[in-house]
Amino acid sequence: MMNGIAMTAAEKTALKKKIKSEAKKFGMNLAGFAAASRWEEYANTAPEFYPRSIWPWSKTVVVLGAQIFLPMIETTPSIVYSELYNTTNRLLDESSYRIANFLNTLGHRALFFPRDGYGDISVLVEKPEAAFSQVLAGYYAGLGTVGFNHTLLTPEYGPRVRFASVITDADITPDRVTKRDLCKNCGVCRKQCPVGAFTPREDKIIADMDKHRCASYHQKLKNELHYPCGVCAMVCPVGQDRKIYGARSVSEGGMIHCRSFGSKNS
Numbered sequence: 171m172m173n174g175i176a177m178t179a180a181e182k183t184a185l186k187k188k189i190k191s192e193a194k195k196f197g198m199n200l201a202g203f204a205a206a207s208r209w210e211e212y213a214n215t216a217p218e219f220y221p222r223s224i225w226p227w228s229k230t231v232v233v234l235g236a237q238i239f240l241p242m243i244e245t246t247p248s249i250v251y252s253e254l255y256n257t258t259n260r261l262l263d264e265s266s267y268r269i270a271n272f273l274n275t276l277g278h279r280a281l282f283f284p285r286d287g288y289g290d291i292s293v294l295v296e297k298p299e300a301a302f303s304q305v306l307a308g309y310y311a312g313l314g315t316v317g318f319n320h321t322l323l324t325p326e327y328g329p330r331v332r333f334a335s336v337i338t339d340a341d342i343t344p345d346r347v348t349k350r351d352l353c354k355n356c357g358v359c360r361k362q363c364p365v366g367a368f369t370p371r372e373d374k375i376i377a378d379m380d381k382h383r384c385a386s387y388h389q390k391l392k393n394e395l396h397y398p399c400g401v402c403a404m405v406c407p408v409g410q411d412r413k414i415y416g417a418r419s420v421s422e423g424g425m426i427h428c429r430s431f432g433s434k435n436s
């Protein structure tokens with residue numbers, strides 16, 4: 171096994187603090203730290219998805235989160251939400267690049283796993299699976315728990331947050347995994363999903379999900395230029411952001427307005 175730079179406890183704490191402050195400076199709302207060994211420990215995926223199977227020197231996964239503004243996702247499907255989605259993706263990729271770069275300058279191995287990792291939605295229709303689950307990474311980094319709708323629910327933004335991950339050999343003290351489920355099992359996401367992609371399960375809180383159905387709907391929205399859907403994230407009652415905006419922050423007329431411009435089939 172290849173080893174990274176040995177660090178004292180004080181150096182680990184200082185590095186963690188510095189990464190958090192850099193992430194904040196880059197506009198990130200959340201930053202959590204997972205030990206790379208958690209992929210093996212929890213074994214929620216096949217071994218080829220483990221960071222240490224891909225880059226054997228991995229020790230820490232730093233997960234960064236950028237919020238999705240409720241008043242914008244409430245207009246979905248619309249170009250307003252579509253552009254917000256693109257903006258968070260750009261911010262995430264740039265921020266995780268910069269954090270990896272920063273770690274490199276200190277002599278640590280580092281890289282970032284981009285937030286999506288697929289070429290086009292048509293690929294997901296054929297094979298609805300990502301090379302790296304940012305949701306699981308966020309869970310292992312203590313940022314929240316996986317809800318009924320397969321998203322990572324966070325105390326701050328519920329599922330209205332997107333993630334990218336920095337993988338490094340810097341041995342940083344990990345955050346604790348959240349034990350208490352944040353999902354209220356309210357079923358709102360299931361009822362509101364436009365294609366009925368969720369089927370509840372008896373044995374666990376996370377639903378069975380027809381990913382092909384969801385991806386096919388996204389393909390339609392992409393063709394109409396107001397991708398993605400996001401309804402199951404938009405309606406979820408979990409998240410402090412609800413306290414700022416309330417149950418509904420866009421007017422009925424305003425929603426129609428935002429959907430009427432900038433995309434096809436509005």
Ligand code: SF4
Pocket residue numbers: 362363364365366367383384385387399400401402403
């Ligand atoms: S993103 Fe939309 S289509 Fe996909 S599961 Fe959520 S609500 Fe359903």
Ligand code: SF4
Pocket residue numbers: 317318319352353354355356357358359360405406407408
């Ligand atoms: S809408 Fe309800 S059931 Fe769905 S993820 Fe949120 S809390 Fe869980």
